Amino acid sequence: MATADICLPVILHPSYEDNEPIPLLVNKIFSDHTQLQYAYYDLPFVCPPTGQKHGNSPFGSGHSLSLNLGEILRGDRIMTSDFELVMKQDVGCRALCTREVDRKAVKWGRQLIKDGYVAEWIVDNLPAATSFVTIDRSRKYYSSGFKLGYQDFSPADGLSRIYIHNHFTIVIRWRKAPGKAGDEGRSVILGFEVYPKSIGYENRDEDGCPKDVHAENSHLELFIAPNNKEYEEKYHDSSYIPQLGEDADDGATMKIPYTYSVYFREETSVEWANRWDLFFTDQVDSSMTHWLAIINSLTISGVLGVTVIVIWGRTVQSDAKGRGDYVLEEGKLKKRRSKSPNKEPKKPDEGLLTQDGDGEPLSDDELEDVAGWKLLHADVFRLPAHSGLLAPLVGSGTQLLFVAAGLLILSCLGILNPSFRGGFVTVGFGLFVFAGLFSGYFSARLYKTLGGQNWRSNTVITASLFPGLTFCLIFMLNLFVWAQASSTALPFGTLVGLVALWLLVQVPLVYAGSWFGYVRAEPWQHPTKTSPIPRQIPRQPWYLRGINGVILTGLIPFAVLFIELLFVFKNLWQDKSGYYYVFGFLSVVSTILIVTVSEVTIIATYNQLCAENYHWWWQSFLTGGSSSFWIFAYCIWYYTFKLHITGFVSSLLFFSYSFLACAVYGLLTGTVGFLTAYAFVRRIYRYVCPLLWVLFETWY
Known part of the structure; x- marks a missing residue:
């Protein structure tokens, strides 16, 4: 339930022969600090596709692959590339292109690097991964994508400098294919790792490749020096001169040489069916927290369940036996015998709501049964x-x-x-x-x-x-x-x-x-008939008035869900490169949530009917969906204290999608609450309506 191999089905393994070309696809760039994604080939500072065919591909580079609806909605733009990968053939260095960029492209690239954008490539349906190891070096795990560049501070002048990654070391992890394909010498891919590096112009050969890729080379800063002469003429009467020349349009450019290396390494410790496990290391480590969330949810739901059982016992079992002067015996209504035969019977309308058939005062329970929710039998529907x-x-x-x-x-x-x-x-x-x-x-x-x-x-x-x-x-x-x-x-x-x-x-x-x-x-x-004249509703307690009760009841389902929300939000908004795949835990918590919403709605509806308020239809719907209010409030808190989203459009997308998700959740749980309350009301009045009709017709 917590690991990928439990959830993944057994499917056919795509395998490759030795020296068989492997297509590398480019997709998009994304960042945890913004909701805006961009297609990789839309970037003006990367190598554009040449249109040439590589290997046995029928399409040239730059060809867009057909995508399903989900891929389009998540912003994917998958295209073929000019990278040449051949199974088990290492490449020390190969030049890709030298891209000439202007000031506008440099400015945008610098901003993307500042925002922490990472690129997503794909090989054998695996995303390019940045490899990490734990502190004790006992385990390895992946993070999808690799950074476009990095920002550093120069110790000489203390200024921030931005460097672009222009060399990519690609490592393909493989092993012998299982079954008959392996006997034929075919291999399967287990991992696709990319180690980007920034390498300057020095020490390159005539093809543009660094002479020693693994040496400590100088880094390539993404920067075009300003034209001081032009700036002095443009800002001669101003004390401000832009430092980086971001407003310049003098035709200045810089060249970015792109190269890559390819290495194939055999991996025997991982099976093909488990090749996604390295992306789920954090989720496996947090399994104890998921179990704590389930225990917390079960505790809350259990307490509410006991309350519902008590309510059910009071409203159904006791009422089926009968109260006051009448009892139900074998489906027939009969008058209860008087305990004191020497007393004269009272008139039907004398002391009706305060005394029992013997003229004795009614107990609190008997008075509640007579004057509570039963009085709404002609208005409840x-x-x-x-x-x-x-x-x-x-x-x-x-x-x-x-x-x-x-x-x-x-x-x-x-x-x-x-x-x-x-x-x-x-x-x-x-x-x-x-x-x-x-x-x-x-x-x-x-x-x-x-x-x-x-x-x-x-x-x-x-x-x-x-x-x-x-x-x-x-x-x-x-x-x-x-x-x-x-x-x-x-x-x-x-x-x-x-x-x-x-x-x-x-x-x-x-x-x-x-x-x-x-x-x-x-x-x-409906088990009861509705009278033509509506009953007057008495003044309600403060916790049942209007929106007060709705907001308060929403806290309980939110308490059931909020621990699991931490993981869902982290994968949706912070770790867009990760994959949420502990659906086993989420299914259990969701089931407990539905049960809790039903229990809360039953309790709230019963209290409302006991307060002689028959407007339960909309109230039950709002009570069921009330936890969506707290979830949206949690979204606001999460945005303020956990996220680092910048820009108006990104913030607008966050709050709009959060509102839409909360609306969907509220509509779903509101429906569960309404259907539960509707079934509960019909059930309790079905038990007691024959007794109620006879009692009220006799008394009045």
Whole structure:
């Protein structure tokens, strides 16, 4: 559950013969300090593709590979390159190109290096990795990508200097292929390591390669000296002269020679099925923390479970036996015999709510049973306000619940794994479109239960409310990202394809589900009748008024989830180069979370009914999704104290995506809360409604 090899399925191993070309693909650059990514070949200071074919590739360098939807949404732009790798053939040094760059390119490159951008290359579906070892050198682990350069301070003048990596030492870890392929002399790749280095112009041969790559060479600073004469003329009446010439446009350039080395090293301690394990070292080490999170969640859920059992016992078992002057015996209502036959019976309306059948004062429990939630039997199923919006929200919530459950199950089974690049998002989107059937069905059936007449309009709202608002938000964010020329922006063709899937596939599925839920299925039956005149609601305690109770109840599910959120946030926002793959722990915590949300909603709904407030419909939905408020507050805290995101667009993306994720979470858990409360209310009134009707008809 905590390691990759448990989750990864057994699939075919791609193997290579000796001297067989191995394609190296370039993808993008990304940083933990910003949400903007850029395609590698869009950088003006790297070697551009020549278009030549290498090895047995049918495409020349610079050819874009077809990507699935998940890869596009995560900003991938995978293209073939001019790097030549041949199985088991070491290369001491080979020149790639010499790139001439101007001041504008230098300025952008310096900024990217300052922001900590790393490049992602791919060999045999493995990302290029930077290799690290633990302090005691007992273990090795990988971090995806390698830095474009580094920043250093010169001891001579104390100024910050930025150096660019222009030599790449590529190390391919391999071993004999298992099975028949290995007997035929074929090999499999276990690791793809890149060790970048900055090497200056000195001591190079006529091909541009350093004479000794492994020697202590001078470093190449990414810098163009300013034209002092031009600057003096431009700023002759100003006391400020830009130090680095960032405003200059004098045609000055610098040349960056790019070279690379290739080494193949046999690795016998790692099996091909476990080659991703080195990317998950941190997650394996944190397994104890995951177990503590599960114990914490189980403790909270267990305490709430005991409370729910007590409530269930008070409302069902005791009420089924009967209270006051009437008892239920074998399904029939009979009058309780008087304990004092010499006393004269009172009139039905005399001391009704304060005395029992013998004229004795009612106990606190008996008084609560008579004057509490039972008094709402004629109002508890009164139609809520804005019921036309509640049904589509519940329908969308069931759709998201199906998607979340499907993704967790497929991930734990190993079907969704790191080798399936972009698979999590792609499969999730497919499940979301297919789950339109569930969305339409539950929305239409609830709409019919609430007395709705125009089911087609409810279908349109259900099919367009959540997907439409989500698409509008993503489109608006895309405008900002487009302006930054980032690969994070969705191509226009992808947007058109998403709209087509929405309108041509999901909407018909929602319509089919709605037709079955409204036309063919019966509405859910309520065990009590609703009176024509609504009951007056007494003044509520402060903790049940409005938003107060909703916010307070959200703390409990958040306490169940927040430890696991630490790992999820770290992989989403800080370690974009890492892979979150402890879905076994996440599945357990998610299951406990759903149970906790159900328990909290039952307790909150029961307290609300005991306070004689029958507006539980929306309150239960908001109570179920209330922990999303605390998760968004946690996002704000995480942004302030844990992240180092710079720039308006990156901050906008962070908060927008965080808000969207919290909205999805709130919609999902809100639906769980509503369905739980609805089942609970129907159940308790189904037990006691025959007794209630006879009691109130007799008394009044």
